[in-house]
Amino acid sequence: MQINGAQMVIEALIAEGVDTVFGYPGGAIMNVYDEIYKQNNFKHILTRHEQAAVHAAEGYSKASGKVGVAMITSGPGFTNAVTGLADAYMDSIPLVVISGQVPMSLIGTDAFQEIDAVGISRSCTKHNYLVTNAADLPRVLKEAFYIASSGRPGPVHVDIPKDVTAQIAEFDYSIELDLETYKPHIKGNPRQIKKAMEAIAKSRRPLFYLGGGIINSNAADEVRELVHKTGIPAVETFMARGTLSHDDDLLISMLGMHGSYAANMAMSETDLVIALGARFDDRVTGKLSEFAKNAGVIHVDIDPASISKLINADYPIVGDVKNVVKEMLELSSQVKPEKYASWRDTISKFDELHPLAYHEDTDRIKPQWVIERVGQLLGDDANISTDVGQHQMWTAQFYPFSRPRQFISSGGLGTMGFGFPAAMGVKSACPEKISVNFTGDGSILMNCQELMTAVEQKLPVINIILNNNFLGMVRQWQTLFYDKRHSETDLSVQPDFVKLSEAFGGIGYRVNTKEEFDAALKDAVEKNIVAFIDVVVERMENVMPMVPSGGSLFNMMLLEKKEK
Amino acid sequence: MEASERRVISVIVVNEASVLSRITDLFSGRGYNITSLTVAPIPDSKYSRLTIVTSGSIRVIEQITKQLHKLIPVLRVYEHADLVEKEMALVKFPITENITDISTLCEAYNGKIVNVGDNVIIVMVADEPKRVENFLQVIKRYNPKEIVRSGAVALER
Numbered sequence: 001m002q003i004n005g006a007q008m009v010i011e012a013l014i015a016e017g018v019d020t021v022f023g024y025p026g027g028a029i030m031n032v033y034d035e036i037y038k039q040n041n042f043k044h045i046l047t048r049h050e051q052a053a054v055h056a057a058e059g060y061s062k063a064s065g066k067v068g069v070a071m072i073t074s075g076p077g078f079t080n081a082v083t084g085l086a087d088a089y090m091d092s093i094p095l096v097v098i099s100g101q102v103p104m105s106l107i108g109t110d111a112f113q114e115i116d117a118v119g120i121s122r123s124c125t126k127h128n129y130l131v132t133n134a135a136d137l138p139r140v141l142k143e144a145f146y147i148a149s150s151g152r153p154g155p156v157h158v159d160i161p162k163d164v165t166a167q168i169a170e171f172d173y174s175i176e177l178d179l180e181t182y183k184p185h186i187k188g189n190p191r192q193i194k195k196a197m198e199a200i201a202k203s204r205r206p207l208f209y210l211g212g213g214i215i216n217s218n219a220a221d222e223v224r225e226l227v228h229k230t231g232i233p234a235v236e237t238f239m240a241r242g243t244l245s246h247d248d249d250l251l252i253s254m255l256g257m258h259g260s261y262a263a264n265m266a267m268s269e270t271d272l273v274i275a276l277g278a279r280f281d282d283r284v285t286g287k288l289s290e291f292a293k294n295a296g297v298i299h300v301d302i303d304p305a306s307i308s309k310l311i312n313a314d315y316p317i318v319g320d321v322k323n324v325v326k327e328m329l330e331l332s333s334q335v336k337p338e339k340y341a342s343w344r345d346t347i348s349k350f351d352e353l354h355p356l357a358y359h360e361d362t363d364r365i366k367p368q369w370v371i372e373r374v375g376q377l378l379g380d381d382a383n384i385s386t387d388v389g390q391h392q393m394w395t396a397q398f399y400p401f402s403r404p405r406q407f408i409s410s411g412g413l414g415t416m417g418f419g420f421p422a423a424m425g426v427k428s429a430c431p432e433k434i435s436v437n438f439t440g441d442g443s444i445l446m447n448c449q450e451l452m453t454a455v456e457q458k459l460p461v462i463n464i465i466l467n468n469n470f471l472g473m474v475r476q477w478q479t480l481f482y483d484k485r486h487s488e489t490d491l492s493v494q495p496d497f498v499k500l501s502e503a504f505g506g507i508g509y510r511v512n513t514k515e516e517f518d519a520a521l522k523d524a525v526e527k528n529i530v531a532f533i534d535v536v537v538e539r540m541e542n543v544m545p546m547v548p549s550g551g552s553l554f555n556m557m558l559l560e561k562k563e564k
Numbered sequence: 565m566e567a568s569e570r571r572v573i574s575v576i577v578v579n580e581a582s583v584l585s586r587i588t589d590l591f592s593g594r595g596y597n598i599t600s601l602t603v604a605p606i607p608d609s610k611y612s613r614l615t616i617v618t619s620g621s622i623r624v625i626e627q628i629t630k631q632l633h634k635l636i637p638v639l640r641v642y643e644h645a646d647l648v649e650k651e652m653a654l655v656k657f658p659i660t661e662n663i664t665d666i667s668t669l670c671e672a673y674n675g676k677i678v679n680v681g682d683n684v685i686i687v688m689v690a691d692e693p694k695r696v697e698n699f700l701q702v703i704k705r706y707n708p709k710e711i712v713r714s715g716a717v718a719l720e721r
Contacts, residue, residue, distance in 0.1 A: 122586060123593045127636045130581070147636060181578055181639045305630035308623075 001172075005134040005165040006031035009098060012141035014041045015173045018069050020060060020428050021045070022053040026073025027113060028100030031165035033071075045428065045457050048449040050077050052421035054084020055447070058093050059425025062408045063383060065218060067149050068093065068425065073100045075113030078159075079120070083415060085155050086124035090412025091239065092216055094153035096144045097125075103163040104132060117159045126154030134167035138175060146177055151184030152303040153216055184302060188319030188327060196274075196298045196315040197331040203272035203296070205343045206232045209255070212239025212411065213277020213301060219322035220404040223276060224248075226325050231337025233347050235263040237278050239411045242401035252347055253356060256284040257547045258393040261354035264545075264553040266347050267292055275299045277321040280310040281412070290552035300324045354545065356397050359562050365514060367391060367466040367537040368398050373514070374436060374464065375400040377521060382434040383426045385409065385461075387419035387443030390472035393543045395438045417446025423461040424454055434462065434525060441467040441491055444532075451504035454530035462524045462531045465497055468539045476542045480557070501532035511535045566621030570599070572644045572718045573629060575614040578637040579605055586635050587614060596620060596628055600651075600715030611639060615717045617693075646721045651693045652714040653700065656684050661706040673699040684709060 003011070009032050013021065021044045025033040036044050047053040050072045057068030068088075072081045078099045088095045102111040118130045127147050129140045137160070144156040200206055214223050220243045227234050227250050235255040236243055244251040255263035267273070273292045277300065278284070285291040288310060299306075299313035300321055307316045317324055358368040371394050374382070380402045386392040386409045401407050408426055410418040419437040427435035444465050454461055466472075471489040478486050498508030507529055509520035517535060524531035544559040577583045584603060591598050599617040606613050618628065625643065632641045657666055659682070666687060670676050673696070675689030689699050693716050700711060 118582065119585070122582075122589050132581075179636070182636050303634070305627065305634055309627060 001170070002168055003171050004031070004168045005137055005160060006035045008134065008137040008171050009141065009160070009165070010035045010039055010041075011171060012138065012173060013069065016067070016145050018042050018067070021069045021071055022047055022056040022060070022425065023071030024050050024053055024073065024077060026077045026100065028074035028102055028162045029071060029077070029098075029165075030100070031162065032098070032100070032160075045424070045453065047421060047453045049447065050080035051083050051417065052447050052450050052453070054081045054088065054095070054097060055415075055418050055421035056425035056428075057095055057097070058084065058088050058091075058418075059385060059408050059422030060429045061093050061095060061425070062422070063405055063426040064429035065405065066429075067145055068095045070095065070097045072097065073113070074102055074117065075115050077113075078115055078117045082120060082124065085121055085157060087410050087413040087415045087418060088155040089124045089126065091212065091410065092153050093155065094148040095155035096141075096148050097155060097157045099157065099159050100165070101130065101159045101161040104161045105163070107161065118157065121157040124155075125157045126152075128157040128159070130159045131164055132161070133169070134164050135169040137164070137169070138171055138173050139177075142173065142175065142177055143179065146179070147182065151182075185304070185318045186302075186320045186323055188300065188317040188324035190327065192315060192317045193324060193327045194331060196317060197328055197334060199272060199296060199298065199315060200230065200232070200274065201334045201336075204339070205270050206272040206274060206340070207266050207270035208232055208234035209267070209273050209275040209278050210234055210236045210240040210243045211276060211278020212237060213321050214240055214243050215404045217277065217302070217320050217322045218404075219277070219325055222322055222325040222329065226329055226332060229329065229332045229337070230335040231340050231344070232274070232335075233266060233340075233344055235259070235266060237281070237284055238396050238409070240278070241396055241407040242404045245402045246400040252351065254396055255553070257286070257549070258397065258543050258545070260351070260356045260397075261545055261556055261558065262347055262350035264547065264556060265350045268552075268554040269346070270295045273297045275301075276325065277301060279306045285310065285553070286547045287550055287552045290554070354558050357559060358541075358544075359559070361538055364538045365511070365517065365535060367468070367541055368394050369514070370464060370466060370517060370535055370537065371395050371398040371438065373517065374521065377518070378434055378436065378525075380406070382436045383408065383430055385419045385423035385426055385435070385437040387437070387439040387446075388414045388416045389440045389443055390476065390541070390543050391438045391440045391443075391466040393473075394466075416443040419443060420447050420461060420463055421450050423463075424450060424457070424459040427459045427461055428457075435460070437461055437463045439463055439465050440472055441465055441469060441494055442471045444497070445495075448500065451501060451506050451530060455505040458529075460528045460530050462521070462533065465532060465534045466537050467497070467534050468537050468541065469494065470539060473543070479540070479542070481548070497532045497534040501530070506530040506532065508532045509534065566623060568619050568621055569625075570617065570619045571625050572647060572649060572716060573616045573618060573632070574642040574644065574718060575616065575632055575638060576606070576611050576640040577614065578639065579610050579612050580637055583612070583637045584614075586637065587616075587632065590631055590635065591618075591628075594627070594631065596624065600713075602715040602717050615715070617716050642720065644718055644720055647718045648721060649692055649716050649718040650690055651696045651716045652688060652690045653696050654678075654686055654688050654712045655700075655703060655708045656686050656710040657706055657708055659683055659685055666703065666706055669699070669702060
């Protein structure tokens, strides 16, 4: 059929089964928005900032497992979206981001709202396109969705000049893709898998190191089965939270900079690291030369470039975690769980020695208490997003996650301002779950304009602000490593968050006591509109334990014992 | 620091807009070094071949080849070990220099005089990069006015 480029975009989105598009219109993308107006196949959510549109698409994708879609205009619309693209790239989130561009005839003339969008997005996308002819659009859009969602997932950016969206050409979306240069390795090498399983059977203190790739490839069920069949304890990365349920006996919690003592000690004492969909990030490994020093390494990853990048893999397996773990399961009978009983005991003792904990305070609310409390009250009924900072780490430490895709946060890029828009995306993907965003008084101001989107679109995100009047994580580092010189981290001058929320038509609560918190959360859940719960918490609380940047995992700063 | 070695990498890419910048951006964005880069279409195909001379430790070179391979338009990446490698150089001399000497030298380096003008002569040589380097050292005494090098091209033996 002969249609114009803008109509092709709509038809492609429909053919891809897209039900929600996040975006913000402007001059160069107007033809496409005109077609959005005319259709009823998918919902468009108008955010109030392009960065938020991309974060919302990320939240949607992370919660649903589908490709997230964002639509933006040229120039500033695009540059605003770059942070979202970079965030999605670092966390391997499948996105298709479509931007308008100035007409072909004006490209390169420094035209109004012109920017070299594909030049900018090249380093923060899996792939990108500048479409110069409408006849290419069906192929490009089909490739974009395929590339975004296959292999190691990631964001794909499609930049379309305004005249191309008006150009008429043949549209046939049933075309076969011919990507001879892009063939991700999905299946792991069977011989390598066999060798890896033999190594596991021989090891005495093996340890599963579970990464975000497990969530991306929907492999949590298979991984749970493998962990239980083998009886081998497991640590989760920040990105893998929820792979094993919080009450699983074999889960030793999170590892890394703010991981638990037991998880980091287990990693330091293991003789065989079984890394599944994890990439040995510096926030996980600490000092590389001391990381799992006496251990062999099995590394399963779909991205060949991730294997042996930082830590040499003795058993490299390139493939989709889900496929590889399925094959490992078939060979798992040779692994005897009873063999690891004393290893599990050793780890339990680590945990008893220094459990994840905090000191209660009778006068003031401790931020960790708030997270635990939400866990007690909402537990599995809530999907949890976070912004970036201390609250994020406390959430990863203290929320009782019970399933994959329950925890949505910005891991790799560490983007303040991610949480609220992402939580809106989560809510639109999973309307039956309560959407909670843990945030800080620093982070929330980075995308608080989304109150308007949440009110308008009826996306009742509950934002719990752990308010310490500080840029908390930076303050913590200043306290610990800069001799308490709290340079520019004091956020004592702040808006009235209750009024701020109310000004947009949301609801706000100022909470000073635990009783007030319970009441506010209950009320926010019942009222079911967007809420700010501004919780006054202890100002100087630190995230503990902690591995100082570049330090060894077994050399942690621990929570000080309280004097009786 | 791990030892840094000179390496030659060939990359076969789909001939499409911006593919060259994808390659060079990867190098600059990840802090890798490009010593020389030559690129030309492969005859009767939709591909181009890039020859990249770079340097780095074994780990860095491995990352370079893996990261190059991740780029969507990249078909193949070869890291050469045993190869025939050639580079060309053009040099401009004042016509007042000893042309016979220069001409003889050029012949020793697989080259010749390619242009003679009123004030200058231009010569070309084509040889292994190391030998081109040698040639450029030797001809210094003839006061070369301008030198241009092509960067290496290479084929596996």
